[in-house]
Amino acid sequence: MENSNPNSLSGNDFIIDVSDMPEIRINYEENPMSNNINTQYNQEYNEWKIGQKYLKKLSLTEDQCALLNRLSFNNNVFNEIDYCRIQILKQFMRTIEFLERDCKPVNRAYSSVIDELTEIIIVLEFNYRKDSLNYKYTFESIQSEILNHLLKLCENNVRDVYSIKRKIGTDFKYIKPTILEKFYKKIVSKAEIFLESNRHQILDADYRTNIILNENNTNRWKEKFDLIVSDYSNAISFEREVERLAEVNIKNPSLDTIYFDASKFISTHDKIVSLKLYLRYLEKDLNSNRFDRKHHTKTIQKNLFSTKDQIEDFEKIVNEFVITRDLQSAFQKIANIYLPKRKKIVIDRSAIDRVQRLDSEISQKLGDLLADDEMQEEEMAVIEFEENLNIELHVLNPSAENKILKYLQSLALSEVQMDVLDFFERNSFSILQSELEDYMRSKHLFMGATLEAINDTLYDILDDLLIEEDDEYFTINQEYFKKLLNNDQ
Structure with a gap:
């Protein structure tokens, strides 16, 4: 029966004919969005x-x-400095170039040496089949380890050029004799010879890098200072070189020591420069956490001062500087210390009248004698040294009355113990054993007993040792050190 409803739709109206449209295949394997994410990653x-x-x-x-992409740094304070890292990488590339050029086997590339060593390690350490996935992954991993070992050698080479005494460890991971023998004979020994003979290719550290290095290696300045001393020619150039050294040690806690040692050395060559450098020492010392007020030895002071008046004048200048902090004014006054001081002459008017009444001839002779005396007095400009001069320089402590203790009073640390802790702080909490021995000797202390006493005193508070031995170094945990400080300082 025919449907009479005009609004009704036949079932065929719901069917769309797509037979003439092109076929669209669905790709179940690729996800465009996923590909974009992976590419970006x-x-x-x-x-x-x-x-x-x-x-x-x-x-x-x-x-x-591609070669450098296989490397990875063990980040530390030194190699995180961009300038240092660049020098390390340049030295690494020079080393690889040398090995590939001068150390390759006959009719083979040098890379075959590394390949052979890698295969030996896999066989002896892992025993993987050559065609396995583990073999392929381990092969690439070991080669990266070998390259990274060369990178460490290059870093130590740059550290040495930049006078950084502490070196990074270069122990090889695989310690079987067969592996180590081939590794050192074919790779390490050749690289070390090259690095030692090509130190000159490493560029000197720039100004900014030197500041960072000196801040983190507080005794690094000593090598440069020794060079300045050994090349001494005159006081002016010496003072200039010391100032340059001080500029790149501006963030170094040992900056005051640079000026103090410079003042000591130059004391036998130029007194005024020595006193100026001592004032610079005081300036830095005043700005430090603890005002040490170090004095020169009596021998050096006798080089600097030949009369009691001179040392009193300098003491006055120093104490005025401690209060005013006017360095330029103090410098100007120092120049006057060594000027000859004339004796005061008291004129007796009655004596003059009597002389005037004398015979003109006698007056003339007396005038000649007085003229001779005045000439002799002019020649007495050089002040004779007072043999039994008792020299003692008294420097004011600007904060003596309102001094805030650096360390907690409850710790009951002695002055000696606080000095030792301050010495560790100035050396970034890590000191070579030999340097600490020298310090203890200068203070007439026994190193072992002193360190043990400090650790014993603080053990109950820290529940651990504060000062520990680490190979050739003595170190302090900085977090422990902070617990000792007075937060009100």
């Missing part, structure tokens, strides 16, 4: 790789970039 990851990061800075070739 890979780009960001590559940017963190060493080769990619230094591609432009070092003008790397594609092969060099």
Whole structure:
């Protein structure tokens, strides 16, 4: 029966004919969004790789970039300085170039040496089959370890050039004799010879880098200072070089010691420069956490002062400077210390009248005699040394009345113990054993007993040792050290 309802639709109206449309296949394997995310992730990851990061800075070739991408630094204060890292990487590339050019086996590339060592390690340490996935992954991993070992050698080489005494560890992970013998014979020994003979290719640290290095290595200045002393020619150039050294040690807690030692050395060559450098020492010492007021030895002071008046004048200048902090004014006054001081002459008017009444001839003779005396007095400009001069310089302590204790009073630390802790602080809490021995000797202390006494005193508070021995160094845990400080200082 025919449907009479005009609004009704036949069942065929719901069917769409798509037979003429092109076939669209559904791809179940690829996800475009996922691909974009992976691509972005890979780009960001590559940017963190060493080769990619230094591609432009070092003008790397594609092969060099790929090589450096296999490296990874064990980050530390030294290699995190960009300038130092660049020098390490340059030295690394020079080392690789040397090995590939001068150490390759006959009719083979040097890379075959590293490949052979890698295979030996896999066989002896892992015993993986050559065609397995584990073998392939481990092969690449070991090669990166070998390259990173060379990188560590290069870092120590740069550290040595920059007078950083502490070196990073270079122990190889695989210690079987067969592995170590081949590793050191074929790779390490050749690299070390090259690095030692090519130190000159490492650029000197720039101004900013020197400041950072000196801040973190508080005794680094000593090598440069010794060089300045050994090259001494005159006081003016010496003072200038000391000032340059001080500039790159501006953040070094030992800056005051630089000026103090410079003042000691120059005392036998130029008194005024020595006193100026001593004032600079005081300036830095006044700005430190603790005002030490170190004095020169009596021998040095006798080099500097030949009369009691001179030392009293200098003492007056120093104490005025401690109050005013006007360094330039103090410098100007220092120049007057060594000027000859004329004796006061008291004129007796009655005697003059009597002389005037004398015979003109006698007056003439007397006038000649007086003229001779005046000439002799002019020649007495050089002040004779007072043999039994008792020299003692008294320097004011500007904060003696309102002194705030650095360490908690409840710790009951002695002056000696506080001095030792201050010495550790000035040396970034890590001191070579030999340097600590020298310090203890200068203070007439026994090192073992002194350190043990400090640890015993503080053990109940810290529940641990404060000062510990680490290879050739003595170190202090900085978090423990902070617990000793008076927060009100």
